[in-house]
Amino acid sequence: MGRLGSLAKLLLAVGLNVQQCFGQNGPPTPYTDSETGITFATWSVPDRAEGGNGLAPWGGLTFGVALPENALTTDATELIGYLKCGSNGTTTDAWCGLSFGGPMTNSLLLMAWPHEDEILTSFRFASGYTRPDLYTGDAKLTQISSTIDKDHFTLIFRCQNCLAWNQDGASGSASTSAGSLILGWASALRAPTNAGCPAEINFNFHNNGQMIWGATLDESAANPSYSEWAAKATATVTGDCGGATPTTTTTTTTSVPTATGIPVPTGTYDYIVVGAGAGGIPLADKLSEAGKSVLLIEKGPPSSGRWGGTLKPEWLKDTNLTRFDVPGLCNEIWVNSAGVACTDTDQMAGCVLGGGTAVNAGLWWKPYNLDWDYNFPRGWKSRDMAAATRRVFSRIPGTDNPSMDGKRYLQQGFEILAGGLKAAGWTEVTANDAPNKKNHTYSHSPFMFSGGERGGPMGTYLVSASRRKNFHLWTGTAVKRVVRTGGHITGLEVEPFVNGGYTGVVNVTSITGRVVLSAGAFGSAKILLRSGIGPEDQLEIVKSSTDGPTMISDSSWITLPVGYNLEDHTNTDTVVTHPDVVFYDFYEAGHPNVTDKDLYLNSRAGILAQAAPNIGPMFWEEIKGKDGVVRQLQWTARVEGSAGTPNGYAMTMSQYLGRGAKSRGRMTITKALTTVVSTVPYLQDKNDVEAVIQGIKNLQAALSNVKNLTWTYPPSNTTVEDFVNNMLVSYTNRRSNHWIGTNKLGTDDGRSRGGSAVVDLNTKVYGTDNLFVVDAGIFPGHITTNPTSYIVIAAERASERILDLPPARAQPRFAQCGGRTWTGSFQCAAPYTCQYRNERYSQCR
Numbered sequence: 001m002g003r004l005g006s007l008a009k010l011l012l013a014v015g016l017n018v019q020q021c022f023g024q025n026g027p028p029t030p031y032t033d034s035e036t037g038i039t040f041a042t043w044s045v046p047d048r049a050e051g052g053n054g055l056a057p058w059g060g061l062t063f064g065v066a067l068p069e070n071a072l073t074t075d076a077t078e079l080i081g082y083l084k085c086g087s088n089g090t091t092t093d094a095w096c097g098l099s100f101g102g103p104m105t106n107s108l109l110l111m112a113w114p115h116e117d118e119i120l121t122s123f124r125f126a127s128g129y130t131r132p133d134l135y136t137g138d139a140k141l142t143q144i145s146s147t148i149d150k151d152h153f154t155l156i157f158r159c160q161n162c163l164a165w166n167q168d169g170a171s172g173s174a175s176t177s178a179g180s181l182i183l184g185w186a187s188a189l190r191a192p193t194n195a196g197c198p199a200e201i202n203f204n205f206h207n208n209g210q211m212i213w214g215a216t217l218d219e220s221a222a223n224p225s226y227s228e229w230a231a232k233a234t235a236t237v238t239g240d241c242g243g244a245t246p247t248t249t250t251t252t253t254t255s256v257p258t259a260t261g262i263p264v265p266t267g268t269y270d271y272i273v274v275g276a277g278a279g280g281i282p283l284a285d286k287l288s289e290a291g292k293s294v295l296l297i298e299k300g301p302p303s304s305g306r307w308g309g310t311l312k313p314e315w316l317k318d319t320n321l322t323r324f325d326v327p328g329l330c331n332e333i334w335v336n337s338a339g340v341a342c343t344d345t346d347q348m349a350g351c352v353l354g355g356g357t358a359v360n361a362g363l364w365w366k367p368y369n370l371d372w373d374y375n376f377p378r379g380w381k382s383r384d385m386a387a388a389t390r391r392v393f394s395r396i397p398g399t400d401n402p403s404m405d406g407k408r409y410l411q412q413g414f415e416i417l418a419g420g421l422k423a424a425g426w427t428e429v430t431a432n433d434a435p436n437k438k439n440h441t442y443s444h445s446p447f448m449f450s451g452g453e454r455g456g457p458m459g460t461y462l463v464s465a466s467r468r469k470n471f472h473l474w475t476g477t478a479v480k481r482v483v484r485t486g487g488h489i490t491g492l493e494v495e496p497f498v499n500g501g502y503t504g505v506v507n508v509t510s511i512t513g514r515v516v517l518s519a520g521a522f523g524s525a526k527i528l529l530r531s532g533i534g535p536e537d538q539l540e541i542v543k544s545s546t547d548g549p550t551m552i553s554d555s556s557w558i559t560l561p562v563g564y565n566l567e568d569h570t571n572t573d574t575v576v577t578h579p580d581v582v583f584y585d586f587y588e589a590g591h592p593n594v595t596d597k598d599l600y601l602n603s604r605a606g607i608l609a610q611a612a613p614n615i616g617p618m619f620w621e622e623i624k625g626k627d628g629v630v631r632q633l634q635w636t637a638r639v640e641g642s643a644g645t646p647n648g649y650a651m652t653m654s655q656y657l658g659r660g661a662k663s664r665g666r667m668t669i670t671k672a673l674t675t676v677v678s679t680v681p682y683l684q685d686k687n688d689v690e691a692v693i694q695g696i697k698n699l700q701a702a703l704s705n706v707k708n709l710t711w712t713y714p715p716s717n718t719t720v721e722d723f724v725n726n727m728l729v730s731y732t733n734r735r736s737n738h739w740i741g742t743n744k745l746g747t748d749d750g751r752s753r754g755g756s757a758v759v760d761l762n763t764k765v766y767g768t769d770n771l772f773v774v775d776a777g778i779f780p781g782h783i784t785t786n787p788t789s790y791i792v793i794a795a796e797r798a799s800e801r802i803l804d805l806p807p808a809r810a811q812p813r814f815a816q817c818g819g820r821t822w823t824g825s826f827q828c829a830a831p832y833t834c835q836y837r838n839e840r841y842s843q844c845r
């Protein structure tokens with residue numbers, strides 16, 4: 001139930017974006033520790049204070065490995081590690097960490113920090129982008145040596161069972177025989193609290209940087225003396241937990257809810273909509289407007305102040321606003337993600353009321369006709385979407401001038417790039433007045449903001465819905481699975497996600513009731529899998545999980561390609577600098593200066609009424625590939641450094657590869673009932689790669705007329721081909737968080753061999769008569785822009801089609817009620833039940 005958090009671009013949240021630090025990728029530097037004599041293969045990130053590039057950590061960081069002699073041919077299960085981390089010159093107030101799998105999520109994590117005269121460590125595991133849990137697997141660390149001085153702390157340790165991991169069934173591994181490891185580091189310049197007891201520490205985001213890197217293994221990594229060295233690991237350093245067995249109270253990341261709940265009240269609903277994001281909110285409003293009784297269930301807590309949200313910095317104390325409501329605070333979310341980020345998906349998704357529309361930067365686009373016409377089947381072409389589009393834009397017109405005083409703030413960056421594009425023959429447009437002009441055009445950024453606040457579906461559709469007596473909203477309640485008899489859903493099993501959520505089975509109106517999943521590309525797919533709907537290999541995993549004993553029996557499984565067709569905009573960051581650029585530090589907007597604060601509080605004006613991190617210009621290009629397919633690029637510029645160029649004069653220009661891209665990935669479920677992106681949808685197709693390369697070259701050419709503009713990424717001594725081809729392809733550095741496609745809409749019924757669709761043209765799940773999916777998961781392919789408005793429009797369109805469907809009917813005796821290609825009713829009038837005859841035919845008897 002990630003909500004659409006996963007989809008609406010969280011975004012540009014990403015001053016934190018992963019840095020590609022070339023010093024660290026690639027072959028190691030051998031290093032022999034003089035005290036122990038152990039030789040390591042090491043990779044380093046230089047100290048920022050000593051010329052390390054802008055986003056390198058203060059104090060630098062070095063990681064080294066020594067592996068058993070045969071590790072390059074036979075996968076090792078242990079290693080000796082060398083970890084040297086910085087503490088910023090004056091104090092040992094720090095922690096640092098490693099990921100043995102690369103990304104933060106779904107990998108074994110190791111944290112280390114100095115405490116008194118020891119270095120303490122803790123193994124961790126994160127199923128989402130929020131504070132990692134204690135690791136419960138069998139990794140074991142014994143220390144060989146440690147040193148602490150005022151600038152650095154260094155730990156040499158033996159790590160057993162560290163190259164394969166398993167947390168409640170979510171598993172993975174790193175292979176030393178594969179020639180390289182993908183690793184990740186994170187560094188923080190603040191000590192954990194309760195630092196003396198590793199199981200009880202509390203800590204926040206790594207404010208001194210993070211990165212993944214490809215660590216090439218060579219002979220310096222494997223050594224015949226390994227066993228001799230490993231024998232030196234004799235110190236088990238446990239810290240002091242006061243004698244008692246630690247009971248952890250500090251960790252929050254569990255995929256299975258543990259909150260206390262309230263029993264579901266009696267009563268049934270014509271429609272239950274699961275997930276209050278870009279899809280679920282408008283849909284619930286439309287259905288309730290039509291007079292249906294509607295229950296909208298949101299897993300997370302309220303976000304916006306309007307709905308009872310409370311998370312806010314001090315300066316918003318006496319207002320009706322939370323940090324979700326203020327555009328300038330939109331990138332706070334990921335540095336302080338507890339209670340906001342989903343914990344059951346390995347991507348950055350908002351599990352709060354509003355979903356993605358609560359945590360994104362609010363970009364709001366009138367659709368390009370071709371996006372519907374190219375990707376979607378009949379009934380969903382641009383002309384079919386026109387009325388829905390008009391309705392959406394009448395409720396949420398959006399603005400490209402969000403500050404209420406009509407001014408745009410800190411536009412230097414915009415002017416520089418827009419000036420260059422114009423001189424190169426590109427055309428300025430008002431994006432939402434000319435939605436079909438997406439080749440060699442540029443514009444200011446339109447946002448869904450209204451009145452200087454976030455607005456969007458939570459400020460419009462949810463307001464009108466909540467005025468109706470036939471509309472009900474539950475927050476803090478997670479949906480575990482649908483309850484079904486064959487292809488007919490009778491209700492939902494719910495459990496509390498936060499204290500006060502509901503627990504039990506909530507039912508839809510007998511015979512005619514319907515359920516709509518709008519929990520996002522990952523969330524809706526997960527509910528289907530737990531309900532016995534999906535590919536067989538995935539349903540087997542659910543069956544082997546804690547769900548197993550209560551899961552619907554195999555004979556009722558509905559085989560559909562849930563989780564396939566996963567797509568996201570392929571993101572490629574580029575960076576330029578120019579002396580006229582003026583940077584604003586939105587990360588300081590937790591305590592803004594008095595001018596900015598007053599302007600916002602008194603007039604909803606100023607820089608804080610604009611989305612962080614000062615986004616614009618937006619620009620577009622369409623490139624025809626050798627395969628004849630036109631691929632769409634959208635560029636989002638923002639005033640912020642990345643990839644090693646510091647904030648100040650830098651602009652990051654993120655290239656999204658959208659419509660036309662052929663690469664697809666896959667989402668799967670783990671035994672821990674978390675979802676993971678197991679195949680990334682990036683750059684598997686040669687012409688996709690070509691479009692990315694050509695787009696960068698064309699942009700370089702277009703901006704070549706701009707005096708004093710310097711390309712730092714790619715640097716001028718690197719060809720674009722090398723730049724793109726040598727970049728790691730991981731979700732860490734290529735995601736846009738615009739995940740779509742896992743429950744594809746289409747006419748080719750996925751129950752049949754070769755069929756690729758999970759839902760039909762009415763968004764109804766094949767093999768069911770009253771279960772629907774309405775969110776970005778149904779998008780067959782990617783679009784030009786950030787997807788929020790398209791999802792809202794799709795929900796408006798789906799409401800027309802769903803309301804038009806004739807009410808379901810229970811079948812009389814002897815009527816058909818199931819079968820592999822059956823698309824009629826799956827329910828029988830009492831006293832008859834639907835009985836299986838053969839694969840093609842079930843009958844009411």
Ligand code: HEM
Pocket residue numbers: 013014015016017018096097098099102103104105109110111124129130131132184185186203204205206210211212334335336337338732
């Ligand atoms: C409260 C604790 C933490 C929070 C809120 C947090 C949050 C995040 C977020 C939001 C990102 C993505 C940054 C971006 O793409 O811009 C990230 C990346 C990363 N984190 Fe953490 N983190 C925490 C603790 C840790 C710990 C303890 C480790 C390792 C021991 C770690 C390792 C990493 C690594 C290696 C990355 C980069 C790779 C990736 O994006 O997956 N994190 N973290």
Ligand SMILES: *[C@@H]1O[C@H](CO)[C@@H](O)[C@H](O)[C@H]1NC(C)=O
Pocket residue numbers: 058088089189207208
């Ligand atoms: C680290 O130290 C430098 C130099 O004293 C200082 O400018 C910087 O703000 C410090 N960084 C952090 C994250 O504390």
Ligand SMILES: *[C@@H]1O[C@H](CO)[C@@H](O)[C@H](O)[C@H]1NC(C)=O
Pocket residue numbers: 264265266267491504505506507
């Ligand atoms: C929903 O229906 C089931 C099965 O008939 C029943 O056990 C359950 O109590 C119902 N839930 C509510 C809240 O009435």
Ligand SMILES: *[C@@H]1O[C@H](CO)[C@@H](O)[C@H](O)[C@H]1NC(C)=O
Pocket residue numbers: 304305306320321325451453
């Ligand atoms: C806060 O109050 C103002 C004034 O009544 C109103 O215009 C605005 O919509 C409210 N915002 C939220 C998020 O409740």
Ligand SMILES: *[C@@H]1O[C@H](CO)[C@@H](O)[C@H](O)[C@H]1NC(C)=O
Pocket residue numbers: 584593594595596607
């Ligand atoms: C606050 O910052 C703004 C830039 O956003 C600047 O123009 C203004 O002078 C600053 N005000 C104070 C009181 O420092």
Ligand SMILES: *[C@@H]1O[C@H](CO)[C@@H](O)[C@H](O)[C@H]1NC(C)=O
Pocket residue numbers: 439440622623624630
């Ligand atoms: C996009 O515009 C450029 C410049 O006018 C043109 O050369 C190119 O063919 C156009 N692309 C497509 C796919 O039409």
Ligand SMILES: *[C@@H]1O[C@H](CO)[C@@H](O)[C@H](O)[C@H]1NC(C)=O
Pocket residue numbers: 579707708
């Ligand atoms: C470029 O930089 C030089 C030196 O800093 C400066 O004199 C000149 O005015 C700048 N030109 C432009 C067009 O910004």
Ligand SMILES: *[C@@H]1O[C@H](CO)[C@@H](O)[C@H](O)[C@H]1NC(C)=O
Pocket residue numbers: 715717718
């Ligand atoms: C490019 O230049 C940078 C410094 O300007 C240097 O560190 C790097 O090694 C060079 N890269 C190549 C491929 O020559």
